[in-house]
Amino acid sequence: MSFPSQEASIASNLRDDILRGHYRCGERLPSERDLAQRFGVHRSTVREAFKRLAQLGVATIHPGGARVAPIEEASLDVVEHLLALDGSPDPEILDQALEAMSGFRAMAARLGTERATIEQRAHMLEILETMMRTAERGDNADAKLISELGNCLVEASGNIILKLMRNGLQPHGDLEAEAKFMRGAEPNNAEVEPLLWRLSHAIENVDGATASEAVYLLSCLFRRSVREQTSERQTEPRLDSEPGARSAQGEVQS
Amino acid sequence: MSFPSQEASIASNLRDDILRGHYRCGERLPSERDLAQRFGVHRSTVREAFKRLAQLGVATIHPGGARVAPIEEASLDVVEHLLALDGSPDPEILDQALEAMSGFRAMAARLGTERATIEQRAHMLEILETMMRTAERGDNADAKLISELGNCLVEASGNIILKLMRNGLQPHGDLEAEAKFMRGAEPNNAEVEPLLWRLSHAIENVDGATASEAVYLLSCLFRRSVREQTSERQTEPRLDSEPGARSAQGEVQS
DNA sequence: GTGCCATATTGGTCCGACCAAATCTCCAGC
DNA sequence: GCTGGAGATTTGGTCGGACCAATATGGCAC
Numbered sequence: 242m243s244f245p246s247q248e249a250s251i252a253s254n255l256r257d258d259i260l261r262g263h264y265r266c267g268e269r270l271p272s273e274r275d276l277a278q279r280f281g282v283h284r285s286t287v288r289e290a291f292k293r294l295a296q297l298g299v300a301t302i303h304p305g306g307a308r309v310a311p312i313e314e315a316s317l318d319v320v321e322h323l324l325a326l327d328g329s330p331d332p333e334i335l336d337q338a339l340e341a342m343s344g345f346r347a348m349a350a351r352l353g354t355e356r357a358t359i360e361q362r363a364h365m366l367e368i369l370e371t372m373m374r375t376a377e378r379g380d381n382a383d384a385k386l387i388s389e390l391g392n393c394l395v396e397a398s399g400n401i402i403l404k405l406m407r408n409g410l411q412p413h414g415d416l417e418a419e420a421k422f423m424r425g426a427e428p429n430n431a432e433v434e435p436l437l438w439r440l441s442h443a444i445e446n447v448d449g450a451t452a453s454e455a456v457y458l459l460s461c462l463f464r465r466s467v468r469e470q471t472s473e474r475q476t477e478p479r480l481d482s483e484p485g486a487r488s489a490q491g492e493v494q495s
Numbered sequence: 496m497s498f499p500s501q502e503a504s505i506a507s508n509l510r511d512d513i514l515r516g517h518y519r520c521g522e523r524l525p526s527e528r529d530l531a532q533r534f535g536v537h538r539s540t541v542r543e544a545f546k547r548l549a550q551l552g553v554a555t556i557h558p559g560g561a562r563v564a565p566i567e568e569a570s571l572d573v574v575e576h577l578l579a580l581d582g583s584p585d586p587e588i589l590d591q592a593l594e595a596m597s598g599f600r601a602m603a604a605r606l607g608t609e610r611a612t613i614e615q616r617a618h619m620l621e622i623l624e625t626m627m628r629t630a631e632r633g634d635n636a637d638a639k640l641i642s643e644l645g646n647c648l649v650e651a652s653g654n655i656i657l658k659l660m661r662n663g664l665q666p667h668g669d670l671e672a673e674a675k676f677m678r679g680a681e682p683n684n685a686e687v688e689p690l691l692w693r694l695s696h697a698i699e700n701v702d703g704a705t706a707s708e709a710v711y712l713l714s715c716l717f718r719r720s721v722r723e724q725t726s727e728r729q730t731e732p733r734l735d736s737e738p739g740a741r742s743a744q745g746e747v748q749s
Numbered sequence: 750g751t752g753c754c755a756t757a758t759t760g761g762t763c764c765g766a767c768c769a770a771a772t773c774t775c776c777a778g779c
Numbered sequence: 780g781c782t783g784g785a786g787a788t789t790t791g792g793t794c795g796g797a798c799c800a801a802t803a804t805g806g807c808a809c
Contacts, residue, residue: 246792248546272759283794285539288760289546292502296550296572298662304760305802317571317659318550334655341656344602351711352598401588402595405571406660408552454704457605500761526790537763542791558791559771 247282252290253322254280259299259309260323269306317409324422332471335422339467342410342419343460346391349403350440350456351449353394361397362444365390369441376430376437384423384463394456426470428462436462505534506544507576513553513563514577523560571663578676586725589676593721596664596673597714600645603657604694604710605703607648615651616698619644623695630684630691638677638717648710681724682716690716 245253255270264270273291277284291307294300298315300307312319324330324338357365368390375382388411395403411419436459443452499507509524518524527545531538545561548554552569554561566573578584578592611619622644629636642665649657665673690713697706 248792274759285542285795286793289543289792291760292543292546293550296547298572302760303802304800306759313655313658314662315659317656317663318552320656320659337654337656340606341602341654341660344606344657345660347605347707348595348598348602351601352594400591400595401567402571402574402591402664403598404567405569405574406595406599406663408568409571409660409663410656450708453601502761528790539764540762543761545791556791557771558769560790 247280248286248289248293251276251280251282251287252293255290255294256297256299256319256322257326259294260312260319260326264309266309266311268309270300270309272306317406318412320409321412330422332468335471336464336468338410339422339460339464342391343457343464345406345410346387346394346460347453347457349391349394349398349407351453352398352400352403353396354444354452355447355449356399357394357397357444361393365393365397365444366441368393369437369444373434373437373441376434379430381427382430382433382463384420384426387459387463388419391456423463423467426463426466428466432462433459501534501536502540502543502547505530505536505541506547508534509544509548510551510553510573510576511580513548514566514573514580518563520563520565522563524554524563526560571660572666574663575666584676586722589725590718590722592664593676593714593718596645597711597718599660599664600641600648600714601707601711603645603648603652603661605707606654606657607651608698608706609701609703610653611648611651611698615647619647619651619698620695622647623691623698627688627691627695630688633684635681636684636687636717638674641713641717642673645710677717677721682720686716687713 255276258264259270270276271279273284273287277287280287291300291302294307295302296316297318299310299312299319301310320338323334330338353361353365368386372382372386372390375386392407392411395407436455440452440455440459442448443455509530512518513524524530525533527538527541531541534541545554545556548561549556550570551572553564553566553573555564574592577588584592607615607619622640626636626640626644629640646661646665649661690709694706694709694713696702697709
């Protein structure tokens with residue numbers, strides 16, 4: 242609770258409220274003095290939180306009052322918080338994130354494949370081999386592995402902008418973070434294997450276009466699996482992890 | 496000068512200094528009190544600037560001092576400022592940005608093509624037709640048009656994450672902003688035309704993979720042209736626009 | 750109802766202060 | 780000479796209060 246500074250926790254509160262839709266876009270949010278009183282802190286602390294929100298792109302500050310910005314104008318960095326909202330992400334947002342991740346990996350595959358060093362190429366093939374073995378055994382593919390492969394590709398691309406994009410999609414370089422959302426994904430091994438094979442060959446042959454296509458399709462298998470699983474879970478009662486989360490102000494959502 | 500608040504201008508100063516490499520990564524930057532005195536403002540103003548930098552990901556603040564963060568860990572939002580540094584962007588960064596933009600458009604093309612409404616599809620084809628006419632006339636392709644096409648594709652994808660990524664690559668939704676860097680690009684029309692043709696058909700036939708490939712190659716033509724032009728310009732003295740820019744602290748860059 | 754002006758409100762900045770944690774300094778002890 | 784640690788210093792985090800200019804608001808005159 243006191244781990245992060247008060248400023249940080251206030252910023253998080255406000256950010257999440259905005260992302261949750263508690264304030265309508267364009268609406269003025271409470272004044273600094275008001276919020277300071279409400280949170281029991283000094284106004285300057287709230288101001289610092291506001292600066293964060295402004296830089297995050299979820300609010301704009303002008304004399305007369307701070308207003309909520311349309312989410313389409315926010316920073317990529319909001320994705321992380323969008324997915325972490327209320328403990329478990331909105332299925333629609335999650336699907337779009339996985340879709341974007343698929344496209345992003347495809348992009349990284351193209352550039353990374355064409356520019357990888359010998360060592361990087363070897364590492365990628367190694368990861369693919371692990372995935373193939375997993376598939377052959379009939380086990381579920383590990384989402385972490387494809388995340389890691391994506392990271393290798395980004396690294397191999399040597400493109401700083403790609404790295405920055407990844408930061409937004411997969412904060413803290415945390416493989417787990419994304420894999421968590423894909424836990425339980427069970428893509429069909431019969432579909433996965435030929436793609437792994439195709440990808441390996443593309444990497445060996447420095448064929449960016451083919452690698453891109455294969456990675457995209459591969460990621461899409463995960464995405465589809467997650468989506469199916471999510472829609473299943475939606476009908477039955479939730480009984481998995483995150484006990485006690487979602488106790489906050491609750492489901493306003495308008 | 497006074498248009499932005501003091502906080503904003505201080506934040507910009509520090510940000511640019513960091514991006515320029517004035518402070519080495521991991522190095523402690525001056526204390527709030529120190530900077531406050533140096534800029535002639537109160538400490539709280541500097542603090543607010545620091546919060547921005549922290550949210551931008553170019554610095555981390557802990558008790559004991561703020562430190563410069565490795566640029567690979569920054570937010571995508573730094574790209575804008577990286578390109579605007581010293582008036583004219585570093586050729587290497589510019590090339591990477593155009594490369595990322597190419598890959599990004601390819602991603603958008605895939606998703607956008609598959610999901611566009613009739614109207615969106617028509618609009619895209621319209622833009623392509625304009626480009627074709629330009630090419631047939633033998634005129635230089637207009638970078639703005641391909642930017643606009645990219646925006647249509649992003650819009651058509653309906654993917655919020657893609658929109659957020661675009662914000663980072665092409666701030667303010669400003670078509671000009673990116674096109675400015677591509678001014679003078681003269682991709683070979685003989686190479687451009689068949690790609691335009693291919694792309695049109697892919698959009699009509701809702702063929703995401705082909706559209707993606709075509710858009711990528713198309714964007715790469717622009718990129719290549721810009722790169723060639725930049726390397727040319729590097730040898731001869733600059734005599735184009737932006738008079739008086741680049742007078743700042745200059746080329747430290749270590 | 751409409752237009753305008755006085756007033757309350759809001760953000761921007763400043764001053765000065767205290768605390769806890771981190772950093773640095775410097776001297777004792779090995 | 781090197782090391783370790785106690786103490787002084789610095790640093791960020793927060794607070795209280797204050798002034799200004801721009802904005803928003805309410806109410807009054809038309």
